[in-house]
Amino acid sequence: MTPDRPEKPLEDDAENGVLADTGSLDTTGLGIMGNTTAQVSVSFPEESADDFSDDDVVDDEVPYAAAADVSRPFVVTIDTAEGEIIDDVDETPAVVDDDVVTVEPVVAAAPARPEPVTRPAAAAVERTTYPVADVALTSKRLGEFEPDRETADLLTADRLLDPHQVIRPEPEGAWQHFVYSISGRRINLGDGKRAKARKELDRRIAAPLAGGARFVPVLSRKGGVGKTTITTLLGMALADARDDRVIAVDANPDRGTLAERVARPSGKTVRDLVRIHGDVVGFNDLSNIVARDETRLDVVASDSDPRVSEAFSDQDYEDVASIAAHYYSIVLTDTGTGIVHSVMGATLARANELVIVSGLSVDEARLASETLTWLETNGYADAVRGAVVVLNNARPGLPLVKADELEAHFRSRVRAVVRMPYDAHIAAGSAITFRDLQPETRQAARELAATVVEGLRTLAPAA
Template sequence: MAEVPAEWTAPTPPRGLPPVTAVPEQAGSHTPDPPPYLDLSTVALLGKARKGPSTGWRKWLYRSSGGLVDAGESPRAVRHDQLVAQVQTPLRSCYRIAMLSQKGGVGKTTITATLGATFASTRGDRVVAVDANPDRGTLSQKVPLETAATVRHLLRDIEGIDSYSDVRQYTSQGASRLEVLASESDPAVSVAFSAEDYGRTLDVLERFYSVVLTDCGTGMVHSAMSAVLDKADALVVISSGSVDGARSASATLDWLDAHGREDLVRTSIAVINGARPRSRRSDRKVDLDKVVDHFTRRCRAVCQVPFDPHLEEGAEVDLARLRPATSEALLELAATVAQGFPGVRQPTLG
């Protein structure tokens, strides 16, 4: 029987086998480098799946040809994907958005709810909207009511709130995953909501939510407004397509300018809400192009949200019931807001 080499039965060293050192090349000889290990990622092993176009005749042609003819995505689909990617920009800390208007009836609460719902349904993190209206706000009516708790109850129990599940007891959530923290239904109580109260509320929410929208009242001198403006990362000013709506929105910017908030005005976003389409330019009673031009000169961006029958109902917001043009306008508004996220360069989405 042949003798077994000693190295076959030798114990493994406690610190592992010594590394193999490369043999110095001799003159005139060349040893090729060993091939690298194969990447075992999903893409490397399975390849990138071909999806083909997602909409329209391009999708039909791709499927009917068995995938042999791929005309690529339409420009509209490409832009939609760009907007979605912008909205999904990661956030390392809470981003706070103040929704303002000095005039009631322009759809400020509706824009708050739909913008928040668009963020919540598109992003993968938590989004909450706070009703800071002192005159019995209606933000809680935009989602199914899950609790009778309000911001006042949250403040009362604030010392015992240590986790997201604790906060969730005070909010209501819609199908979009947007959560709403309601205001007091009794105006006599809600008037007492002070700047300190808002600051304490925000201290809790920004621990558990990536985006916080604040639906402010129409009064710019309300006690909580100073705290809202101090802590806001972005300002969205809502106007209707009417003359008085545009004037009120412009007056809101004037007030902010006059009270040392020029930085907020310069980076603000103006929203012209509920503009009805006209078949002919001569049918328009208000020249929206001039309204857009006015706010473009004062704000970082201007977005238009068209009239939508579902939103006119004034009930709970269901994104699935919106017209495609409305959904796309809200996605563009959310992407425009997201361009202001910390560390994000101002991309061109057009």
């Protein structure tokens, strides 16, 4: 036991918040073991709105302790055996024994409190509750921050990088590369005209298409003009330059040959895709049916059995188109010559842009022009104005017709006209390898792809 506390002047006791006379309260020094109590002086800080907890509001009533002057000093008796301190509560115990914790106010500045009661330490202690403070959360705009402070988004490459220190890519072009080499890579004249044109064409073909899949049917009312060839070349040029997926569907009900124009046939047909269309849950299910070219063009072949291929209907095309639209950005459709066939109706209903193929002969040109007329008179006038006509030269040598006159005629009716030159690699009728084509053929195919993409970027996605 510690000796009795010496008496101090009253003014000092009031200042320090310690009672001069503890009355009948028996207090002892803090001990290591046993049920001992200690009397200490506690001064509570001033209360602020941020200290309130909305969990302590009961029935929208603010308890007494919230309205009291919580800055007053208190003498708190601590039960050192239990190691607990009870905060200021509504009911202040006044009797102290081995199982009772006592809290006594020292300064009488607070309003009158309820009569003290004695409560066993094992009983549940009711916590002090406080009112909820409404805190308005606001966000700052860029202009509301301090003028001398900058945010991380202001650290852009254009601001930080020295253009004279940025390493430019190695130039393309014979003269440009020669100067770059003999100067020790210090003089970079940039790409030559041909390289710039090629990269610009790549940029046009690879332009992004926002939204859903786009459908581009390739039409011709006359067989043998190269409709399947144009579909293949267009698909290869698109797939070779774009990062998204491109697929060509052979919707010819009369035994199409689109799959024979790619070097890696899968052996599966559009009939297999129709059969499992309800069970396709991922791209792997589809990749087992399509044939993929080295340019990453996917192809769905038509039925090889003519007795089955005639059964390919508009509903079958809808099933295939719905699956293709889920996994591909551009869907090319190689159509048959029967423009009134039910498959043609389903194809035109989904079309975003039309590609019409015409040969370089009088009758082929007339049939192509009549195809445009039929479309205009059957509700597709807008599609005709945005269409692309391809003048395909499928025979060696100079054409018998005046190509310039033929081009002028179609330009008066459609958005663009592209000429496809003769290529012996295509005329052989075997699989087409895009890199083995003549440079003029690859260039024409890429021009066609860029023209189609530019048209698709101005149109809404297919429904």
